[in-house]
Amino acid sequence: MPDRDYYEVLGVARDATADAVKKAYRKLARQYHPDVNPGDKGAEKSFKEVQQAYDILSDQEKRALYDRYGAAGFEGMGSAGPRTSASEWTARFGQPGQETVDFSDFFGSFAQGGGGHGGEEGGSGLFEDLIGRMRGGGGRAAGKPRAGRDVEAHLSIPFLTAVRGGQTSIDVQRGDGKRESLVVKVPPGVDDGSKLRLKGQGEPGPKGAPAGDMTIILTVEPHPYFKREDRNLLVEVPLTVAEAVLGARIEVPSLDGMKSLTIPAGTSSGQKLRLKGQGVPGSGGKPDGDLFVVVRIVAPKNIDDESKRLIQEFAELNKQDPRAGLW
Numbered sequence: 001m002p003d004r005d006y007y008e009v010l011g012v013a014r015d016a017t018a019d020a021v022k023k024a025y026r027k028l029a030r031q032y033h034p035d036v037n038p039g040d041k042g043a044e045k046s047f048k049e050v051q052q053a054y055d056i057l058s059d060q061e062k063r064a065l066y067d068r069y070g071a072a073g074f075e076g077m078g079s080a081g082p083r084t085s086a087s088e089w090t091a092r093f094g095q096p097g098q099e100t101v102d103f104s105d106f107f108g109s110f111a112q113g114g115g116g117h118g119g120e121e122g123g124s125g126l127f128e129d130l131i132g133r134m135r136g137g138g139g140r141a142a143g144k145p146r147a148g149r150d151v152e153a154h155l156s157i158p159f160l161t162a163v164r165g166g167q168t169s170i171d172v173q174r175g176d177g178k179r180e181s182l183v184v185k186v187p188p189g190v191d192d193g194s195k196l197r198l199k200g201q202g203e204p205g206p207k208g209a210p211a212g213d214m215t216i217i218l219t220v221e222p223h224p225y226f227k228r229e230d231r232n233l234l235v236e237v238p239l240t241v242a243e244a245v246l247g248a249r250i251e252v253p254s255l256d257g258m259k260s261l262t263i264p265a266g267t268s269s270g271q272k273l274r275l276k277g278q279g280v281p282g283s284g285g286k287p288d289g290d291l292f293v294v295v296r297i298v299a300p301k302n303i304d305d306e307s308k309r310l311i312q313e314f315a316e317l318n319k320q321d322p323r324a325g326l327w
Contacts, residue, residue: 006053006066014067018058030224035160051156051221107324119260148205148212155184155216160221162190163233163255163280170216172201184216189283194218201309225253231280232271238298239263252293254278261293269297 007014010024028050030036037043056062155170165188169181182201190196195215202212227234237252247265251258252275259275268274272292279289303311 004049006057009049009053010057012057021054021057025050025058026222029222031232033224034158036224041143146205148203150212151202151214153214153216154219156219157186157190158221159226159228160255161186162218163219163228164188165190165281165283169260172214182214186218187283188281190218190220191228192218192220228280231282231286233279233289233291234294235291236294236296238296239267241297241299244268244295244297252289259291263295267295267297269295271295290318 007016010016010021010028012020012024016024029047032043032047032050034040034044034047049260056066075094124295145284149282153170155168161168168184168186170184171179171181174180180286182198184198185195198214198216201214225235233255235253237250239248239250242248243250243263244267245265247267248263250261250263252261253259254275255278259278261273261275263273272294275291275293277288278291282288297303300307
């Protein structure tokens, strides 16, 4: 938990609306994102605080708990917020922000066949309460012990890892109290809600039966300037009035660094210019996506009298009514 108040971290009032919280988060996430501040430990720390504060304040139930008890309401629950580096990803079951997966909570005497009627089946009501949101494993074949239960975990990954693919890790705590780091290979092109399966990494089966599986549900962190639409990427690029009217050659960001792009003369604000094949890399038989540069014309706020005269003269020489026929 950060030392500062979560509302202070995001710079919002305690009665701020969900939209205000989200707006503040997006602004700060762009400001402190590691891709924008490479090697800056201070920015990395601030980014983690912002992620953690948003994880609590964007969830109605967790926000109510925080308003009532403060940070003390989350002590003992492990890291509550989104993870921001591979070493800090924590396995969770249910919704993001729930308890850290501690397999010792799930086993107890029931998983060992003690108490109730017939070994593992005994005390199933209490056992189901203990495992909460864990998903049940499959049924059992006649005469064979049932395999261990499947578990769900949530993992937050950087935008670029989701787009390009990569490798990270997720920490789990086993029944013997030992923590284990599991390698997670992320294929390129995954999106929010994508699921990855780690076979045999769920709850151990009783009496030597196979272990269940772990299903990892991915959450993709926002990028400071790229947005995604299916396999295409969008980036907003500002232009001067002169560049839009006369045309220009400018540099725009892409996944592979800066790319040169020709701005045609007479380009309008909101127009999209395509860089073919510069979007999400192709996978699973799907082609590479494209990168769309969304033009935003930025007019100068303060101009001198001579500039005003020239603009007025320009308007007289180039009469137009851009709203004609719209309504």
